[in-house]
Amino acid sequence: MTAPILVWLRRDLRLADQPAFHAAAASGAPMVPVYVLDDDGAGDRALGGASRWWLHHSLTALDVDLRRAGSRLILRRGGAARELAAVAKEAGAREIHAIVHYEPWWRKAEGEVAKVLNLHLHDGNYLAPPASVLTGGGTPFRIFTPFWRALEQEMPPPEPLTRPKLTAPATWPDSARLEDWNLLPTAPDWAGGFRKAWRVGEHSAQDRLDEFLDRVGDYETARNLPSIDGSSRFSPHLHWGELSPRHVWHALSGKRGIGAQSFRRELGWRDFAQGIVAQFPRYGEESFREEHRRLPWRDPRGEAKGDWAAWRQGRTGYPIVDAGMRQLWATGWMHNRVRMIAASFLIKHLLIDWRHGERWFWDTLVDADYGNNAVNWQWVSGSGVDASLFSRIMAPLVQSPKFQAANYIREWVPELAGLSDDDIHDPVFRPTGYPAPIVGHREARERALAAYAQVKSGA
Ligand SMILES: Cc1cc2nc3c(=O)[nH]c(=O)nc-3n(C[C@H](O)[C@H](O)[C@H](O)COP(=O)(O)OP(=O)(O)OC[C@H]3O[C@@H](n4cnc5c(N)ncnc54)[C@H](O)[C@@H]3O)c2cc1C
Known part of the structure; x- marks a missing residue:
């Protein structure tokens, strides 16, 4: 049997338009999807309490989806490179696919993983990779408005990829149990309001997108009024990668009014922010000026x-x-x-x-x-x-x-x-x-x- 391929998941917890899954599936090899909880690698940027709550539910939803497709999610806790190398050894894998991330601790981890496995990085969490949107002088942008004009020139993004066909390996590597990670609050349980406010996971994100498309025409005015729910509330779904921005962009095609145009521009801010972090990795740690x-x-x-x-x-x-x-x-x-x-x-x-x-x-x-x-x-x-x-x-x-x-x-x-x-x-x-x-x-x-x-x- 062909050697399995690992898919390393981080904040890209979806199956549709997921280039790492897609590339691994295209090879026809069995696939092992892995999530590593690496608190030490992130240092004092380890996930906060609210993020941990979301992560628990998003991993649960993804595992359910993978199992329906004949696969499953392998969970590990510890240093990303060490854990991925261990999973690869158990599975008999050498190749690993992942979506690129621009947070400094993820760039570092990608470097470490590349030393121990054949790491293939794919673009996929942004409308365009930061390095592809440049000024006339070939440098990255620092100001939003000219950045947005340049990004718009590159749109539409590539068509979203279909959900991959997953092949399971003959045997599965060991997995931690999600419940043992204690990502949910217990004493006290402060998440009652979270449970009321959110439905987590790729399918819920898609439902939210379907619902928002009917009211995007009002977005320009409605988004500024906190008393009404006028914005999309996609932000956690986009952050965790349950929703691909390219998919959102294409879902809006044919919507020409000011509401849709203003919404596309807000999506552009997300790309802009990643471009800034890619240029200035310490942007979250100290004032630029x-x-x-x-x-x-x-x-x-x-x-x-x-x-x-x-x-x-x-x-x-x-x-x-x-x-x-x-x-x-x-x-x-x-x-x-x-x-x-x-x-x-x-x-x-x-x-x-x-x-x-x-x-x-x-x-x-x-x-x-x-x-x-x-x-x-x-x-x-x-x-x-x-x-x-x-x-x-x-x-x-x-x-x-x-x-x-x-x-x-x-x-x-x-x-x-x-x-x-x-x-x-x-x-x-x-x-x-x-x-x-x-x-x-x-x-x-x-x-x-x-x-x-x-x-x-x-x-
Ligand atoms: C002080 C401060 C801190 C913020 N921290 C975060 C954060 O940690 N994570 C986060 O996703 N957003 C952050 N934002 C940006 C923005 O407030 C949220 O993205 C937005 O409120 C999310 O709601 P929505 O999905 O309904 O947005 P919509 O108005 O429907 O916009 C659609 C999407 O565009 C992106 N977007 C919209 N506005 C911005 C913006 N100003 N900057 C970057 N992306 C944007 C988001 O991904 C959002 O989901 C912050 C804004 C401020 C002022």
């Missing part, structure tokens, strides 16, 4: 301890910020407009370094993504390659009525549910139990601008 590294941030373990706790718990006294932070805690997701407001509030109103917020999101988002998270935090902070100005300080009390957030606040801050649409954004009389603002807008704004002026003047 040098002067931002010298900002006199307030210490969340010292003077800003109370403010830092209030932000995480959704008790800042700014209803729109609190609603967002509570939605995040309850469901592992936050509306994009509110992510911007909450992030800006932490950085500018509380003068807390964006990296603390980024880490909190890393732990609490089901779509926590090294590239998307860092690029967006650095955009809001004004410290990134392509960023808004630090001096552009969002006013949460203006944003909240502007984006009609009253019902969103009612849902996530029930203490305020009885207030009118006019009062709820900034209640004059605060119901018992709801805090006063932890900082005034004007005073916070002046403090932030003074801090920035200090670094600009070199003082």
Whole structure:
């Protein structure tokens, strides 16, 4: 019998339009799909709690799907290269296929795996590989708008690949048991809201895509209003690779209105963010702009301890910020407009370094993504390659009525549910139990601008 081929899975947990599966299947050899939980390899970028919850359910769904097709998923825990080499030895395999990933710890692991096995890397999690979208001078882009124009020129992406025909090996290598990895919270079980909010796995992602196609025409306006579910909510499915962006792109073909066009552009942000991480692997770890590294941030373990706790718990006294932070805690997701407001509030109103917020999101988002998270935090902070100005300080009390957030606040801050649409954004009389603002807008704004002026003047 031909030697089996390994398929190394990471955040590409699907069978349709999955080039690693497709290439392995095309060889006609038996295939061994493997997932390795490599916490040490990721160092302090090991998966956060919300990601672990999603991963558990996504691996379960993939295994069910593989078994229906006569295959199964092999699970291992430990260093990726060591575990994959061990699985290959047990299976009698030398070849391994995987989709390329751009997080620095995955690039490193790919290098290590390539030393012990014949590793074949495929593009497949983005509309176009970062290295293929370049400026006229042949360099990667740093600014979104010209990047998007260049990416659009390359669209449509290749047609999605069909689901592969899987052949099982004569014997299966050993596998760990998913239940033994304890990816789900137990004491306490904080995932009740997650279970209500999400259906995980490739088939659920496809259902969500089918449902979204009917309302993409309204996306341009609806996406900005947190009170209605106007965006796609594809982000965890895309992050975990349950949904291929090329598949999404082709599903939208024939949709020509402003809604679909605006949605395609948002997908483009995802590619842009990966391109930034591919160029600057430490983008999630420090401000890109040098002067931002010298900002006199307030210490969340010292003077800003109370403010830092209030932000995480959704008790800042700014209803729109609190609603967002509570939605995040309850469901592992936050509306994009509110992510911007909450992030800006932490950085500018509380003068807390964006990296603390980024880490909190890393732990609490089901779509926590090294590239998307860092690029967006650095955009809001004004410290990134392509960023808004630090001096552009969002006013949460203006944003909240502007984006009609009253019902969103009612849902996530029930203490305020009885207030009118006019009062709820900034209640004059605060119901018992709801805090006063932890900082005034004007005073916070002046403090932030003074801090920035200090670094600009070199003082
Ligand atoms: C501070 C901050 C942190 C963020 N952290 C993450 C993160 O860790 N993971 C993540 O996937 N997104 C992140 N985003 C981007 C954005 O908020 C989410 O992608 C979006 O809210 C997901 O909802 P959706 O799927 O309904 O998006 P839709 O509006 O329906 O967009 C479709 C898809 O396009 C991509 N997309 C949309 N907006 C962006 C964007 N600004 N940047 C990159 N990709 C985008 C996502 O994959 C999204 O699923 C962050 C934004 C901010 C302001």
